[in-house]
Amino acid sequence: MRLTEDHIAIRETIAKFIDNEINPYCDEWEKAGIFPAHALFKKMGDLGLLGIAKPAEYGGMGLDYSYQIIFSEELGRIRSGGVSMAIGVQTDMSTPALAKHGSDELKRKFLTKAISGEAVFSIAVSEPHAGSDVAAIKTRAVKDGDDYIINGTKMWITNSTQADYLCLLCNTEGDHPHKNKSMIIVPTNLKGISFSERLDKLGMRSSDTAQIFFDDVRVPQSNLVGVEGAGFIYQMQQFQEERLYATAGTLKNMEDCINDTIDYARERQVFGQSVLDNQVVHFRLAELQTEVSALRALVYDAVDGYINNEDVTLKASMAKLKAGRLVREVTDSCLQYWGGNGFMWDNPVSRAYRDSRLLSIGGGADEIMLGIICKQMGTLPRKKH
Amino acid sequence: MESELKAELSLFRDNVIRFIDNEIIPHYEQWERDEIIPRDLWNKLGAQGFLALDIPEEYGGYASPYIFTTVLIEEFQRKNCSSLGVPMTVHSDIVAHYVLNNGTEAQKSKYLPKMVTGECVGAIAMTEPGTGSDLQGIRTTAKRDGDDYILNGSKTFITNGQHCDMVIVVARTNLDTPGSKGTSLFIVDCDAEGFIRGRNLEKIGLHASDTSELSFQDVRVPASAILGELDAGFFVLMGELQRERLSLAIGSVSAAEGILADTIAYVKEREAFGKPISQLQNTRFKLAEMSTEIRVNRAFVNDCVDQFIKGSLDVATVSMAKLSTTEMQNRVADGCLQLHGGYGYMREYGVSRAYVDARVQRIYGGTSEIMKELISRDLLK
Numbered sequence: 001m002r003l004t005e006d007h008i009a010i011r012e013t014i015a016k017f018i019d020n021e022i023n024p025y026c027d028e029w030e031k032a033g034i035f036p037a038h039a040l041f042k043k044m045g046d047l048g049l050l051g052i053a054k055p056a057e058y059g060g061m062g063l064d065y066s067y068q069i070i071f072s073e074e075l076g077r078i079r080s081g082g083v084s085m086a087i088g089v090q091t092d093m094s095t096p097a098l099a100k101h102g103s104d105e106l107k108r109k110f111l112t113k114a115i116s117g118e119a120v121f122s123i124a125v126s127e128p129h130a131g132s133d134v135a136a137i138k139t140r141a142v143k144d145g146d147d148y149i150i151n152g153t154k155m156w157i158t159n160s161t162q163a164d165y166l167c168l169l170c171n172t173e174g175d176h177p178h179k180n181k182s183m184i185i186v187p188t189n190l191k192g193i194s195f196s197e198r199l200d201k202l203g204m205r206s207s208d209t210a211q212i213f214f215d216d217v218r219v220p221q222s223n224l225v226g227v228e229g230a231g232f233i234y235q236m237q238q239f240q241e242e243r244l245y246a247t248a249g250t251l252k253n254m255e256d257c258i259n260d261t262i263d264y265a266r267e268r269q270v271f272g273q274s275v276l277d278n279q280v281v282h283f284r285l286a287e288l289q290t291e292v293s294a295l296r297a298l299v300y301d302a303v304d305g306y307i308n309n310e311d312v313t314l315k316a317s318m319a320k321l322k323a324g325r326l327v328r329e330v331t332d333s334c335l336q337y338w339g340g341n342g343f344m345w346d347n348p349v350s351r352a353y354r355d356s357r358l359l360s361i362g363g364g365a366d367e368i369m370l371g372i373i374c375k376q377m378g379t380l381p382r383k384k385h
Numbered sequence: 386m387e388s389e390l391k392a393e394l395s396l397f398r399d400n401v402i403r404f405i406d407n408e409i410i411p412h413y414e415q416w417e418r419d420e421i422i423p424r425d426l427w428n429k430l431g432a433q434g435f436l437a438l439d440i441p442e443e444y445g446g447y448a449s450p451y452i453f454t455t456v457l458i459e460e461f462q463r464k465n466c467s468s469l470g471v472p473m474t475v476h477s478d479i480v481a482h483y484v485l486n487n488g489t490e491a492q493k494s495k496y497l498p499k500m501v502t503g504e505c506v507g508a509i510a511m512t513e514p515g516t517g518s519d520l521q522g523i524r525t526t527a528k529r530d531g532d533d534y535i536l537n538g539s540k541t542f543i544t545n546g547q548h549c550d551m552v553i554v555v556a557r558t559n560l561d562t563p564g565s566k567g568t569s570l571f572i573v574d575c576d577a578e579g580f581i582r583g584r585n586l587e588k589i590g591l592h593a594s595d596t597s598e599l600s601f602q603d604v605r606v607p608a609s610a611i612l613g614e615l616d617a618g619f620f621v622l623m624g625e626l627q628r629e630r631l632s633l634a635i636g637s638v639s640a641a642e643g644i645l646a647d648t649i650a651y652v653k654e655r656e657a658f659g660k661p662i663s664q665l666q667n668t669r670f671k672l673a674e675m676s677t678e679i680r681v682n683r684a685f686v687n688d689c690v691d692q693f694i695k696g697s698l699d700v701a702t703v704s705m706a707k708l709s710t711t712e713m714q715n716r717v718a719d720g721c722l723q724l725h726g727g728y729g730y731m732r733e734y735g736v737s738r739a740y741v742d743a744r745v746q747r748i749y750g751g752t753s754e755i756m757k758e759l760i761s762r763d764l765l766k
Contacts, residue, residue: 126727129656130657131657131726131727132657132726133657133658135658136656136657136658136659155727156727199731200731200732200733201730201731201732202730202731202732202737202740202741203730269515269519269522270516270517270519270522271519271521271522272521278754280754280757328719332715335744336747336748336752336753336754339517339748339752340512340517340541340542340748340749342748343588343589343590343744343745343748343749344586344587344588344589345586345587345588345589346587350589353589353744354589354741357722357730357740358730360723361723361726361727361729361730362727362730365723365726366723367665367667367723370667
């Protein structure tokens with residue numbers, strides 16, 4: 001991936017936006033357990049930041065995906081994982097399939113609002129009994145006249161209590177778990193939709209996460225994305241962007257963590273020298289930075305392939321697996337060098353430590369990434385029937 | 386005789402478990418939210434005979450063999466109640482033993498009986514904002530004034546800082562020599578003028594354990610408040626570290642045992658890809674690895690306990706135990722959380738609490754890095 005002046009200009013716009021409009025408020029939003037998604041997304045939409053790689057005819061910038069990844073990477077500088085995750089849900093998790101497979105009507109009606117920031121989007125895939133095992137979801141949409149009637153429960157839904165629209169994955173007709181799923185855009189103000197209390201999480205405290213209940217929710221069939229029965233495939237494709245976003249988003253997050261720790265360790269004196277002057281400390285930080293740089297190369301490589309319409313499933317899955325593991329290692333190692341301060345709640349590294357634990361779980365757990373990689377390597381045993 | 390002890394021990398363990406199940410677990414989540422336990426819980430623990438139980442009978446204790454203390458640590462940790470287990474260890478295994486092993490007759494009679502009943506909660510104030518593991522850098526001073534000493538300085542990360550009635554303070558008494566030769570310990574009653582409790586610190590884990598900043602502004606104490614010899618504070622500290630680190634090591638192994646047991650139950654229930662995840666090889670192998678790690682550390686810690694009882698536990702060995710068990714506990718907590726998937730990230734699941742509670746075990750009581758320093762010093766001496 002070769003960065004042009006345009007890439008750098010976009011990066012600077014985002015950086016400035018984060019410094020002025022996001023980072024000063026992160027502590028407040030962490031405490032509140034929620035952030036003002038509508039107000040923030042509107043501001044981002046006004047700058048064109050929510051549709052960088054989305055088609056120009058629906059309000060996007062129409063740039064290639066390399067610009068989007070620069071955006072994702074810069075979001076890693078946000079000092080609250082919940083906020084960057086919420087933005088990623090809007091741009092890279094709940095709208096890629098709509099942009100790619102949705103009808104013109106659907107895109108005019110919904111995608112334009114996601115890009116302008118007028119509306120907040122959520123992706124509703126996981127269920128209480130089906131997290132990484134997407135094929136096992138039970139939520140069902142049954143045809144009735146021109147509508148679908150939806151029943152079921154969705155779990156761990158980011159942005160949900162503030163969302164205007166859900167990109168919902170549910171079962172329609174048929175029994176084959178990979179061919180009976182459909183993707184439907186569901187407005188959250190419909191009769192029959194209700195939410196749980198906000199879920200109390202270990203980290204990502206600024207992000208509202210809840211369970212969503214569907215009780216005979218009626219949606220027009222025209223809200224179907226693409227064709228019926230292709231939902232599982234769409235979601236698997238959509239996951240590619242989610243995983244690239246998530247990986248890119250950890251890079252600067254890890255580097256901030258390393259740099260904050262360098263600053264702290266340089267100041268902090270122990271046994272007559274700075275903590276940083278201990279060989280184990282500066283060597284360890286060098287190892288971690290080396291790994292982050294290697295991961296960045298893998299992400300950029302995957303993005304090059306993605307722009308050239310190659311299947312990047314293998315690279316995106318490897319990147320996500322590596323990111324989930326590396327971010328745990330980086331935040332854990334850095335926290336250690338803060339000593340007792342590292343165990344305190346109001347510490348940038350301890351927040352990153354709590355926030356980043358999710359990466360190995362959400363968006364397909366490490367174990368799912370391993371399964372996909374094995375499949376791509378041709379080593380996954382065939383199912384015995 | 387031995388079988389009698391065994392029977393007594395097993396009875397004691399049952400009592401501890403029953404108490405935790407009935408009196409602790411139903412309220413624990415609320416205390417975690419409150420970020421403190423009710424003060425009278427200390428009295429309840431005392432009434433049960435769960436505080437400083439190895440203190441001799443002449444000071445109100447039960448003179449219980451050390452092995453009873455290990456049962457207490459084990460069960461509170463196994464039940465994922467670190468926010469209680471840790472403060473109890475500070476009170477019983479650290480503070481009470483500092484007094485018992487170094488105190489004057491007057492100090493022992495004054496504090497120990499009340500520490501056994503829970504009427505007096507103990508804390509120890511070593512760490513300062515500028516110094517964690519490096520005790521040489523302590524800045525709190527105690528200046529002689531007639532027959533008294535005047536204490537000034539700030540301490541931080543003090544367990545039991547909100548509830549404590551007495552605190553052992555580490556302070557410099559001689560600024561002309563290195564810290565190791567010019568430091569003393571003082572017992573300060575918390576109603577002393579100039580003693581100020583700071584805020585209850587917000588931590589990433591151990592929420593119900595109150596941890597505070599403390600400050601001392603011209604706190605006047607008599608010379609009789611010195612614990613141990615003047616300027617010999619470091620000898621006292623060095624003498625007591627073994628017990629503290631051993632307690633942490635026992636706690637780590639037990640916490641890991643508890644969370645693994647919970648996780649084994651969970652993976653049998655939770656289904657993915659049409660079967661319980663316990664049937665996935667990855668799950669089974671992870672459990673096998675973690676269980677093996679726990680067992681190896683359990684054997685090591687039990688051996689350390691035996692050596693400690695015999696009086697032959699050396700610094701390098703207990704440092705290895707603290708290093709090995711606490712690092713292992715963190716790996717197990719992380720591995721168990723992963724097997725819980727999205728639920729592991731939700732605070733209502735015990736595994737998420739175990740994960741954040743575990744993290745500090747590698748920091749307090751001497752960080753893993755300090756343990757490595759001590760071990761390597763012994764290897765290269």
